[in-house]
Amino acid sequence: xxxxxxxxxxxxxxxxxxxxxxxxxxxxxxxxxxxxxxxxxxxxxxxxxxxxxxxxxxxxxxxxxxxxxxxxxxxxxxxxxxxxxxxxxxxxxxxxxxxxxxxxxxxxxxxxxxxxxxxxxxxxxxxxxxxxxxxxxxxxxxxxxxxxxxxxxxxxxxxxxxxxxxxxxxxxxxxxxxxxxxxxxxxxxxxxxxxxxxxxxxxxxxxxxxxxxxxxxxxxxxxxxxxxxxxxxxxxxxxxxxxxxxxxxxxxxxxxxxxxxxxxxxxxxxxxxxxxxxxxxxxxxxxxxxxxxxxxxxxxxxxxxxxxxxxxxxxxxxxxxxxxxxxxxxxxxxxxxxxxxxxxxxxxxxxxxxxxxxxxxxxxxxxxxxxxxxxxxxxxxxxxxxxxxxxxxxxxxxxxxxxxxxxxxxxxxxxxxxxxxxxxxxxxxxxxxxxxxxxxxxxxxxxxxxxxxxxxxxxxxxxxxxxxxxxxxxxxxxxxxxxxxxxxxxxxxxxxxxxxxxxxxxxxxxxxxxxxxxxxxxxxxxxxxxxxxxxxxx
Numbered sequence: 081x082x083x084x085x086x087x088x089x090x091x092x093x094x095x096x097x098x099x100x101x102x103x104x105x106x107x108x109x110x111x112x113x114x115x116x117x118x119x120x121x122x123x124x125x126x127x128x129x130x131x132x133x134x135x136x137x138x139x140x141x142x143x144x145x146x147x148x149x150x151x152x153x154x155x156x157x158x159x160x161x162x163x164x165x166x167x168x169x170x171x172x173x174x175x176x177x178x179x180x181x182x183x184x185x186x187x188x189x190x191x192x193x194x195x196x197x198x199x200x201x202x203x204x205x206x207x208x209x210x211x212x213x214x215x216x217x218x219x220x221x222x223x224x225x226x227x228x229x230x231x232x233x234x235x236x237x238x239x240x241x242x243x244x245x246x247x248x249x250x251x252x253x254x255x256x257x258x259x260x261x262x263x264x265x266x267x268x269x270x271x272x273x274x275x276x277x278x279x280x281x282x283x284x285x286x287x288x289x290x291x292x293x294x295x296x297x298x299x300x301x302x303x304x305x306x307x308x309x310x311x312x313x314x315x316x317x318x319x320x321x322x323x324x325x326x327x328x329x330x331x332x333x334x335x336x337x338x339x340x341x342x343x344x345x346x347x348x349x350x351x352x353x354x355x356x357x358x359x360x361x362x363x364x365x366x367x368x369x370x371x372x373x374x375x376x377x378x379x380x381x382x383x384x385x386x387x388x389x390x391x392x393x394x395x396x397x398x399x400x401x402x403x404x405x406x407x408x409x410x411x412x413x414x415x416x417x418x419x420x421x422x423x424x425x426x427x428x429x430x431x432x433x434x435x436x437x438x439x440x441x442x443x444x445x446x447x448x449x450x451x452x453x454x455x456x457x458x459x460x461x462x463x464x465x466x467x468x469x470x471x472x473x474x475x476x477x478x479x480x481x482x483x484x485x486x487x488x489x490x491x492x493x494x495x496x497x498x499x500x501x502x503x504x505x506x507x508x509x510x511x512x513x514x515x516x517x518x519x520x521x522x523x524x525x526x527x528x529x530x531x532x533x534x535x536x537x538x539x540x541x542x543x544x545x546x547x548x549x550x551x552x553x554x555x556x557x558x559x560x561x562x563x564x565x566x567x568x569x570x571x572x573x574x575x576x577x578x579x580x581x582x583x584x585x586x587x588x589x590x591x592x593x594x595x596x597x598x599x600x601x602x603x604x605x606x607x608x609x610x611x612x613x614x615x616x617x618x
Contacts, residue, residue: 144331145306145313150338153324161449162345166320166327168309168392172451179393180454181436182444183385183429184349185216186301187402188243188278188366190224191233194409198402201419202426203438210458211560212465214438219243219278219301222262222514228477228486228504230267235468235477235541239442240269241276242297245516249283253291258519260295265520266505268477268534268543276441278302282351282365286335289322289343299347301441303328306353306363309387309394316394319349319448347448349441352397354384366399374421381425389436395444396429398422430565437463458559466555468541474551475506475531476541482506485546487525506545507531 146168153165164171170179187199203214217239220230223246234240240263244255256277263269275298279288284302292300299319305328309316315328322343328350330337356362356372357380369377388396405422407414430436435454439447446462457463470478475485489509490502497513508531510521523530532548534540542551 145311145315146317146327147313148330148337149315149327150330151325151327152339158321158323160451162321163323164318164320164347164448165324166317168314168316168318168394170393170451171318171448174451174453176391176393178453178455179435179451180447180457181389181393181433182395182447183426183436183438184395184397184441184444185214185438186219186278186397186399186441187216188219188280188399189221189247189401189403191218191220191230192224192226193229194406195402196229196233198404198406199400201405201407202422206426206430206438207565208437208439208463209434209562209565210463210465211558212463213237215239215440215443217241217276217301217440217442219276220259220263221245221247221280222259223247224501226503227266228506230263230269231477231506231540232479234267234269234273237466239276239440240267240274241278241301241441242274243278244280245514245519247280249279249281250285250288251279252516254516254519256291257295258514258516261519262514265533266507266510266514268507268540268545270534270536270539272536273539275299275445276301276349285333286341289326289336289341289346293322293343293346297346299349299441299445301349301351303333303348303350304353304365305350305394308355308384309352309391315350316352316388316392317350318394319347319445322346322348347445349444351399352384352388352395354380354397355387356380357383367401367404369418369422370404374417378421378425382428385425385429432564434562434564436565439463455562458562464557464559466557466559469553469556470541470551472544472551474544475546476543477506478541487527487531507533508545 149166151166155165155167157163158165160171170176185199185203187195189195199216203216206214208214215238218230218233219241221243230240242256242259242263244251245259245262246255248255260271260274263274264271277292277297277300279300279302282302282304284300288302289300303326305314305316307314307316317327320327322341323345325339325342326333326336326348328348335341351365353363353365354368354377356364356376362380364371364380368380371377372380385396388394403409405415405419406412426438430438437443437454437457443462446460447457450460452459468476468478470476470481473481473485475482486504486506487509488502488504489498491498493499498510500513508523508529509525511524512518512521514521525531529546531545534543534545535550538550538552542553543549544551
């Protein structure tokens, strides 16, 4: 059954999209090339005999641990919310027993029905201890992305972050800034809401970090923590600001650490490895489920989670390229066993606990800037269940409102690059595919209309791109008191629906709850210089 969501597909449209997608995949690669098994490999990054596979090219990854960082920071001078030293201890002087155990959920690459169905198969029916749906960070690149689904994912309360336009490592400026422009223009994501960045292939440089600071990003999440949380030399630091330089990847990335680069106020959220306790070279970063049998990987994840939960409560990360757990992807066997294993892990990790929370990077940073006990998380707006109170029929990422209002961006001209990956959008079709040189092409809609880009003073669920006005009708709140999570709350099949057989690529339930407008800690002030210049390009 075609999902009742923002885009209402006809059968002919679905067939056209599928045929075009498969043809493009055959001619130019596929979503798999945008993910874990790209032909481009990370350079070998090795130290101390510990190897971490990133999933994005099987490179070696380690930092040499805390000792390699040559890091110093005066905690009396570097204080929250604007500065935080790299530290394995929880922030705010909290006792670990009172600290939430965060499981950070992130996904990389394209946003479209296959990938959203995949992540929904893990979190679609889950709840956090306050009854709110989990949120996830999606590091979005543009190849194969359906912009209307980006809008829906964001309006549902999830985080959209930057992963470059065309998925290139050590990216030039235009790949990063162009992605901001395109996501703003075609998905209606406010510039100020795109806070984070992850480098494709985890391949970043000092210059990458300096570019992010120049563009006023809040954080980077490309660095790895490759030493176990229980090791005295652990680099499983809680997120920290770069006022005193980097403290991760010190033996694998040139010209960082030892106090460099100094980028005051910009955060690094390390990616915490999952460890195979039976192997000296058993640290895995992205998609560890591709590196072993499901039963083995389940044991790795449980063992590593226990290191964190029974120790200093550093976040536990689940970093995925969702296409690898997608159902009905052309030419691939459905990964039923892997999806079942991941749901088993999440059931186990949350069962009976009121201090384990599934969160986005955005939520993690909100807590870092204002650390409270797990029992007090409901005091932070970012963790509440808020839903936009919008009943008007506008194209805003809420399926009940926008049905029939989307533009279908596909060309009648043979060979037009736009046909390589047709998409839907609320914000008007471009004349050609966005590129680093032209991230916001001129608009040309099939019906001759002109859609309005989102205003800098409005948030996506309240913006009417057809009328060009902001409704600002507010939010409703359904947050309940914090209590232990009930076991076996997952129960999803590979399609993401709670029951029934897996079906082709449309099981994503697009709207569960939504963000509170303008409430993200640290984002009360609009992005200045760098993004004002970008807005002028739109």
